[in-house]
Structure formats: C-alpha cells, structure tokens
Amino acid sequence: MPFDTKRINGPDNTFSYRQFIDADKDEKNKKEFTGKRNDNRELLDHRKIAVQLNAITKAKGSCYIENGNTKIICGVFELREIAKSSRYNDKGQLYCDFKYAPFSRETRKSVTENEEKSLAMSIKLALESLVCLHEFPNYQIDVFIMVLEDDGAVLSTAVMAAGMAFVDASISCFDIITSSTIAFIDGIMVVDPTSEEEDIANSTNPPENHGTITISSLNSMDQISQVIFNGFIEPQLLKDAKKQLLEINKVHEIYLKKVVSMKIIKEHRET
Amino acid sequence: MAYNPLSEAEKIFILHGVQDDFRNDGRTRNDFRPMELQTNVIASASGSARFCIANSDILVGIKPEIDIPSPNKPNEGKIEFLVDCSANALLDFEGRGGEELASEITNCLKLTYSSPYAFDLKSLCILPKFQCWKLYVDILILQCAGNLYDAISLAVKCALYNLRIPRVTSALLDGGNVDLVLSDDPSDCDRINAESLPILMTVCKIGDYCIVDPSIDEENCSTSSAVVGVSGNKITTIKTISGGSFHADTLNNLIDLTITTAKYLNEKLLKSLKQEERQMESNKIQKCSFLN
Numbered sequence: 373m374p375f376d377t378k379r380i381n382g383p384d385n386t387f388s389y390r391q392f393i394d395a396d397k398d399e400k401n402k403k404e405f406t407g408k409r410n411d412n413r414e415l416l417d418h419r420k421i422a423v424q425l426n427a428i429t430k431a432k433g434s435c436y437i438e439n440g441n442t443k444i445i446c447g448v449f450e451l452r453e454i455a456k457s458s459r460y461n462d463k464g465q466l467y468c469d470f471k472y473a474p475f476s477r478e479t480r481k482s483v484t485e486n487e488e489k490s491l492a493m494s495i496k497l498a499l500e501s502l503v504c505l506h507e508f509p510n511y512q513i514d515v516f517i518m519v520l521e522d523d524g525a526v527l528s529t530a531v532m533a534a535g536m537a538f539v540d541a542s543i544s545c546f547d548i549i550t551s552s553t554i555a556f557i558d559g560i561m562v563v564d565p566t567s568e569e570e571d572i573a574n575s576t577n578p579p580e581n582h583g584t585i586t587i588s589s590l591n592s593m594d595q596i597s598q599v600i601f602n603g604f605i606e607p608q609l610l611k612d613a614k615k616q617l618l619e620i621n622k623v624h625e626i627y628l629k630k631v632v633s634m635k636i637i638k639e640h641r642e643t
Numbered sequence: 644m645a646y647n648p649l650s651e652a653e654k655i656f657i658l659h660g661v662q663d664d665f666r667n668d669g670r671t672r673n674d675f676r677p678m679e680l681q682t683n684v685i686a687s688a689s690g691s692a693r694f695c696i697a698n699s700d701i702l703v704g705i706k707p708e709i710d711i712p713s714p715n716k717p718n719e720g721k722i723e724f725l726v727d728c729s730a731n732a733l734l735d736f737e738g739r740g741g742e743e744l745a746s747e748i749t750n751c752l753k754l755t756y757s758s759p760y761a762f763d764l765k766s767l768c769i770l771p772k773f774q775c776w777k778l779y780v781d782i783l784i785l786q787c788a789g790n791l792y793d794a795i796s797l798a799v800k801c802a803l804y805n806l807r808i809p810r811v812t813s814a815l816l817d818g819g820n821v822d823l824v825l826s827d828d829p830s831d832c833d834r835i836n837a838e839s840l841p842i843l844m845t846v847c848k849i850g851d852y853c854i855v856d857p858s859i860d861e862e863n864c865s866t867s868s869a870v871v872g873v874s875g876n877k878i879t880t881i882k883t884i885s886g887g888s889f890h891a892d893t894l895n896n897l898i899d900l901t902i903t904t905a906k907y908l909n910e911k912l913l914k915s916l917k918q919e920e921r922q923m924e925s926n927k928i929q930k931c932s933f934l935n
Contacts, residue, residue: 576716576759606877
C-alpha cells in the first residue's frame with residue numbers, strides 16, 4: 373500500500389502493550405477452557421445473528437451483519453463492463469475486496485495484507501457458485517467487505533454478508549448462501565468460536581486435534597461451495613464437523629429467508 | 644488455472660475416461676504421474692531439491708538466516724515461503740499474471756505448515772526472545788503441467804529433508820547483545836525431521852468421481868477442486884481452490900481418497916529420499932548438466 377507521507381503514521385516499531393499481560397492471561401484462558409464458554413453458551417450453540425439490508429445507500433445492494441460481536445458491512449456495486457483490452461469472458465467476473473478496519477482486533481493492524489487477500493479470494497470462490505454469472509457475460513461485479521469488529525468466525529460471517537448483499541442488489545443467485553465455523557480444541561467441537569477461542573485453537577501450544585473449519589453451503593441443493601480447514605486433526609472428526617455445520621447452515625437459512633421475504637414485502641408496499 | 648481451450652467433445656472424452664477409471668493418459672483415478680526427485684542441486688543454498696511430476700517442474704532452495712523472534716512467539720523460529728511463477732512456465736504468468744496464483748500457493752503452504760504437530764518451529768529457536776532461525780523457502784516453477792500444489796509441497800518437503808542448518812555451538816547473552824558461535828566444521832549441522840512434514844494433494848471432481856494428480860486438461864474439465872494437506876494420518880488443511888460447488892457427501896469421499904493416497908505417497912517419498920541420499924554419498928549419480 374502506498375504510504376501517505378504527509379500524514380503522521382506513528383512510529384514504525386511500536387508493539388502492543390498486551391504482550392506484557394498475555395503470559396498471565398493465556399494461562400488463565402487455557403485453564404478456563406474446560407467445556408464452559410465465557411459467554412455462557414453451550415458448546416454447540418451459535419451466537420445470535422442480525423442482518424440489515426440496504427445499509428449503504430450509495431451501493432446497489434448492501435448488508436450489515438452482526439454475529440455476536442463480529443460486525444461486518446458489505447456493499448455490492450453496479451455492474452461494470454470489462455475493458456476490451458483483456459480477454460473476453462463468457463461468464464461474469466467477481467471482484468472481491470476484503471479489509472479489516474485497523475481497530476477491529478485486539479492489536480492494531482495485526483492482519484497482514486496477504487491474509488486479507490487470501491480471505492478475499494476464499495470469499496470470491498464461495499460466491500462464484502452462488503451468483504448466476506452466466507447472465508452477465510463480460511461484466512464485472514465489485515464486492516467490498518469491511519470488518520468493523522472481529523470476534524471470531526469472520527470468514528463465515530463475511531460470506532453470508534456478501535451473499536445477502538447480492539440478494540439486496542437483486543442480482544440473480546441460485547440460492548441463499550449460508551456459512552458457519554467450528555473450532556476444535558483438543559478434539560472438542562466448539563461451534564461459532566469467538567476470537568479468544570480461535571486463538572486457543574490455533575495457539576503456539578495447541579492441544580492435539582486442533583483447528584478451525586468453515587463450510588459455506590447452498591442448502592436447497594445440498595451443495596458445499598467452500599471448505600476451509602486449518603489445523604491438525606483426525607479425518608473422522610472433520611466428517612462429524614461437516615454434518616454439524618450443515619445443520620447449523622440450515623438454521624441460518626430459515627432466518628435469512630425471513631429477511632429476504634421482509635424486504636420483498638416492504639418493497640411491494642412501497643410501490 | 645491455466646488457459647487451455649478444450650472443445651466440448653474433448654471434455655466429454657475426458658469425463659468418460661474418468662467414469663471408466665481409465666483416464667486419457669492410461670492412469671486410474673487414484674494414480675499419480677511419474678515423478679522425479681533430486682536433492683542438493685544448488686550449492687549456494689543450504690537445502691535444495693528439484694521435483695517433477697510429469698512436466699511440472701519445481702526447483703526449491705532454502706536459506707536459513709538469523710532473525711529476532713516475534714514478541715508474541717518468543718521461543719519459535721520462522722519460516723517463509725515465496726513462490727515465483729515465471730512466464731517461462733506458462734505464458735499466462737506473464738507480467739502480473741502469476742501473482743494471484745503465487746500468493747494462493749504461498750498461503751496454502753503457510754497454513755499447512757502452521758500447526759506445531761506438522762512442523763515444529765520451536766526447533767528453529769536459538770535463544771528465546773533474542774535469536775532464531777528464519778528459513779526462506781524460495782520456490783521456482785520451471786514448467787507447469789498441472790497439479791502445482793502437489794508438486795510444490797513435495798518439492799518443499801524434499802528440500803527441507805535436504806536442509807542442513809549450521810550448528811550453533813554457543814549462544815550467550817552479553818549485556819543485551821547476543822554472542823553466537825557457529826561450528827567451524829561445515830559438516831557439523833542440524834537437520835529437520837521430515838517424516839511428519841505435510842504434503843498437499845489436489846483432488847478434482849470430474850463428473851461423479853474424484854481424481855488425484857490432475858493434468859492441465861483435467862483441471863479444465865473439473866467442476867470443483869480442493870487441496871488437502873495431509874501429515875501422517877491427520878489432516879492439516881482443506882481448501883477449495885475453484886469456484887464450483889460439490890455435494891455434501893463428496894467431502895467425505897475426498898477426505899478418504901487423500902488420506903489413503905497421501906499415506907502411500909509419503910512412504911514412497913521418504914524411501915526414495917533416503918535412497919537418493921545414499922547414492923549421492925557414494926557418488927553414483929553422474930550428471931552431465933544442472934537440469935539433467
């Protein structure tokens with residue numbers, strides 16, 4: 373990213389004060405994780421989701437989503453024709469931009485640009501099987517996603533936000549995309565982990581069978597459009613997690629469908 | 644991945660081949676193409692390997708350098724992967740064309756090597772909080788004939804097997820400055836246990852079946868594909884790498900297929916690495932040029 377030299381960017385080598393308290397805190401966290409979660413949820417409980425469509429008035433379609441403390445805003449903009457200089461595509465193209473707000477996590481700017489790009493790519497791949505791209509030959513659709521606050525399960529929340537933004541933009545889709553995350557700590561499934569739980573699952577001294585898995589699915593056709601797993605785990609546990617995730621996604625779908633039908637009713641009344 | 648136009652008839656031919664378990668180059672669905680490996684190919688790198696799967700040709704060089712551990716991981720070393728897709732390999736990589744693929748592969752490698760059970764970064768620490776080794780793993784794609792993920796991960800594993808880190812004989816803390824003494828003997832060095840290092844496997848779904856080691860043509864025919872990282876009999880990563888979707892049950896098949904294939908491949912790889920090392924020591928291999 374180009375640096376704005378006129379602006380004060382702060383010193384180059386500062387570090388978070390949190391590392392001085394972490395040693396104590398880390399221990400506490402590990403001891404605490406005995407099956408009980410900080411927010412009094414059961415292990416297999418999902419946090420509450422809130423979706424608001426048309427959150428950005430300038431965009432063709434937009435969506436603001438909250439999953440517990442994770443807050444994401446997403447906008448889909450007008451279709452653009454791809455410049456003649458590049459190769460003709462008989463399918464539409466998606467461009468996905470994914471950014472963390474600098475203040476979205478415990479430590480400022482703790483996510484590198486590379487990680488953001490990789491997440492953007494994953495979201496793009498998940499959306500490619502959602503949107504009817506054959507209806508927009510040689511056109512590009514831009515999706516912009518901004519994480520306002522990160523409290524775990526960012527990828528799955530972002531995928532749902534983007535999916536709903538497409539619905540809000542009235543761009544034809546095959547289905548409603550739903551997505552959820554499970555973290556494994558010592559082989560125990562923790563549904564919809566908070567960032568603290570994610571940190572335990574991927575810490576430097578994780579217990580065996582650890583990791584996080586995110587599955588995005590299109591439920592009416594039983595299709596999985598994206599899987600991302602990272603960790604170290606026995607295959608059987610993954611298969612169990614897949615089953616669980618698909619169940620959760622079905623619950624999400626009921627709510628998202630309700631949001632869509634509310635939108636339609638509202639628009640119908642206005643006309 | 645690579646632009647290679649296929650007609651509908653050609654695609655159907657490949658699809659039928661996969662259905663009959665007889666692919667267009669004579670392989671069955673879970674066969675790999677012939678592989679070639681060679682370690683210690685670059686004298687200026689501490690560990691290097693060249694790995695080919697058919698015409699996918701990968702060259703890896705590793706250089707260890709001394710760095711300061713990051714403050715939140717004081718007793719861990721570092722590893723960094725850098726993939727370079729040169730335009731020699733595929734014309735699509737020209738200019739900035741290969742950048743996206745390169746960063747995808749880099750990220751995938753980084754994820755697979757992130758678990759301490761797959762690769763132990765603690766062994767790279769010299770003096771906690773002050774000094775550690777940082778391994779720069781530079782990956783060059785010389786030729787591309789599909790299945791880059793597998794070829795690259797195998798090449799990296801071979802290079803890490805070949806890696807020799809100079810032994811630190813003493814590390815002293817002198818008033819905030821670190822005094823490192825490295826061994827004078829160049830053959831006195833530390834090695835990495837390569838047995839549990841993960842390998843990546845690309846699985847393509849063509850028609851109703853999953854195949855391993857897709858060629859470029861098969862990559863073009865597939866509706867969806869995923870990369871699975873396997874270490875021993877555990878899974879380290881799963882990542883879908885193309886825009887298609889697949890049925891929920893396919894995920895189970897995909898996991899089973901990779902676990903069995905990767906286990907076999909890993910055994911064979913370690914065996915041939917050891918064999919190759921013995922041959923190198925007894926100077927049995929006669930080389931007429933660098934690439935041959």
